[in-house]
Amino acid sequence: MTTTQDPQNQTQARLGQHAIPSYLDPNNIGPYEIFLEQVERVTPYLGKLAYWVETLKRPKRILVVDVPIHLDDGTVAHFEGYRVQHNTSRGPAKGGVRYHQDVTLSEVMALSAWMTIKNAAVNLPYGGGKGGIRIDPRKYSTGELERLTRRYTTEIGLIIGPEKDIPAPDVNTNPQTMAWMMDTYSMNVGRTATGVVTGKPVSLGGSLGRGDATGRGVFVTGAEAMKKLGMGLEGARIAVQGFGNVGNAAARIFHDHGAKIVAIQDVTGTIHSAAGIDPYAALEHLGRTGKITGFAGSEELGRAEFWGVDCDVLIPAALEKQITSDNAGQIRARLIVEGANGPTTPAADDLLAERGVTVVPDVLANAGGVTVSYFEWVQDFSSFFWTEDEINARLDRIMSEAFLSLWDVKERHGVTLRTAAYIVACTRVLEARALRGLYP
Ligand SMILES: NC(=O)C1=CN([C@@H]2O[C@H](COP(=O)(O)OP(=O)(O)OC[C@H]3O[C@@H](n4cnc5c(N)ncnc54)[C@H](O)[C@@H]3O)[C@@H](O)[C@H]2O)C=CC1
Ligand SMILES: O=C(O)CCC(=O)C(=O)O
Numbered sequence: 181m182t183t184t185q186d187p188q189n190q191t192q193a194r195l196g197q198h199a200i201p202s203y204l205d206p207n208n209i210g211p212y213e214i215f216l217e218q219v220e221r222v223t224p225y226l227g228k229l230a231y232w233v234e235t236l237k238r239p240k241r242i243l244v245v246d247v248p249i250h251l252d253d254g255t256v257a258h259f260e261g262y263r264v265q266h267n268t269s270r271g272p273a274k275g276g277v278r279y280h281q282d283v284t285l286s287e288v289m290a291l292s293a294w295m296t297i298k299n300a301a302v303n304l305p306y307g308g309g310k311g312g313i314r315i316d317p318r319k320y321s322t323g324e325l326e327r328l329t330r331r332y333t334t335e336i337g338l339i340i341g342p343e344k345d346i347p348a349p350d351v352n353t354n355p356q357t358m359a360w361m362m363d364t365y366s367m368n369v370g371r372t373a374t375g376v377v378t379g380k381p382v383s384l385g386g387s388l389g390r391g392d393a394t395g396r397g398v399f400v401t402g403a404e405a406m407k408k409l410g411m412g413l414e415g416a417r418i419a420v421q422g423f424g425n426v427g428n429a430a431a432r433i434f435h436d437h438g439a440k441i442v443a444i445q446d447v448t449g450t451i452h453s454a455a456g457i458d459p460y461a462a463l464e465h466l467g468r469t470g471k472i473t474g475f476a477g478s479e480e481l482g483r484a485e486f487w488g489v490d491c492d493v494l495i496p497a498a499l500e501k502q503i504t505s506d507n508a509g510q511i512r513a514r515l516i517v518e519g520a521n522g523p524t525t526p527a528a529d530d531l532l533a534e535r536g537v538t539v540v541p542d543v544l545a546n547a548g549g550v551t552v553s554y555f556e557w558v559q560d561f562s563s564f565f566w567t568e569d570e571i572n573a574r575l576d577r578i579m580s581e582a583f584l585s586l587w588d589v590k591e592r593h594g595v596t597l598r599t600a601a602y603i604v605a606c607t608r609v610l611e612a613r614a615l616r617g618l619y620p
Pocket of ligand 2: 274275276277298346347348349350378379521546547549550551553
């Protein structure tokens with residue numbers, strides 16, 4: 181509710197042009213706008229906590245760094261890097277690091293904000309953070325990427341640390357990247373600090389189960405949603421966009437439970453087979469040939485055709501803004517389980533809801549990765565490591581319980597599962613904010 185009598189509004193009026201930080205300029209905001217719209221949608225459900233809602237709209241801390249490295253040919257190249265700590269009300273910032281040619285500050289702000297919501301939605305004791313470097317890693321050697329990672333880690337070393345902000349892998353980063361980050365941070369602080377990053381190799385304090393954890397969480401929440409919708413797993417037709425860490429693990433685990441993968445799209449192309457694609461064989465084919473197309477027994481589709489594939493469950497597991505008002509009408513799945521962060525625009529969300537398509541939102545569906553990252557961090561602190569069965573059992577329980585409690589909130593308020601997740605998460609974050617208060 182905004183009226184001229186509203187003291188908060190009067191304060192905004194007094195602040196005038198200084199009310200909005202430059203990076204939130206509505207004329208040039210980019211992907212973070214999606215997050216702001218999601219916060220607008222949840223605000224009416226926050227009751228008195230809405231007093232603090234501005235906290236969610238403004239990242240707590242933003243660091244932009246120059247990352248210069250020697251290239252293999254002896255020249256120097258500069259890359260732009262970011263680390264954003266969106267919120268730390270409930271604990272240290274936590275979230276991955278992305279290497280991609282399209283990374284922008286606005287994107288990293290959005291990704292860090294979604295981490296705040298995700299960590300609160302599954303009740304992990306973390307705030308939200310995310311990092312990124314604008315680079316196309318396919319064009320650089322392993323040595324160049326190692327130098328890039330080490331320089332970036334040193335530059336963001338000001339604000340990361342096991343009790344401050346704990347990075348992890350995201351698009352185009354992996355356990356090796358985390359090993360370099362851990363080593364660089366450790367050299368700089370003069371002790372081995374395994375807890376500064378998660379998603380490390382198991383031999384360096386990484387956790388069993390982290391590799392497949394995000395895909396496993398997509399499966400657990402997807403299977404729970406299928407039960408609610410009366411859909412059987414056996415023979416269910418699944419289409420997956422993105423065949424990296426998240427997409428290929430989700431495809432393998434659905435396949436292992438009797439579902440049929442009918443389409444896969446990645447950056448190299450799109451394949452389809454109504455008879456089903458064996459994701460293990462597709463992964464081997466991708467590793468051998470460098471592309472998904474040409475897989476035996478599949479036909480190749482155009483990029484846009486992927487969205488119209490006849491399937492029961494659609495798993496976007498690549499990048500943001502893939503499901504838009506342009507293609508939401510073509511989607512034939514009854515259920516969408518968001519492996520990627522931010523794959524669906526708010527306008528597409530509305531169209532899907534009107535058409536009766538259920539969406540398990542990113543902040544719930546892909547929380548399996550950060551949940552096992554949390555287990556890794558706890559194991560590093562205690563230097564006591566759990567078995568894979570223990571990890572998977574704890575992960576499955578957390579993901580199922582989070583799904584079922586958010587489903588109840590959805591039913592109670594008559595909202596989408598995304599809004600339900602935001603109601604629960606924003607309430608938790610703003611309760612912490614209100615209890616901590618402002619100083620002085
Ligand atoms: N790695 C993790 O633990 C987590 C990742 N996520 C999210 O899941 C998504 C995927 O991440 P990862 O699997 O880790 O990355 P990855 O780098 O392992 O794989 C990315 C996949 O997306 C595909 N891709 C890239 N651009 C594409 C395009 N324009 N069209 C179709 N496919 C495209 C790539 O070919 C690749 O198969 C991202 O949104 C990420 O933020 C979310 C939670 C945790
Ligand atoms: O494992 C983590 O800490 C974060 C993973 C991540 O970046 C994400 O959930 O989007």
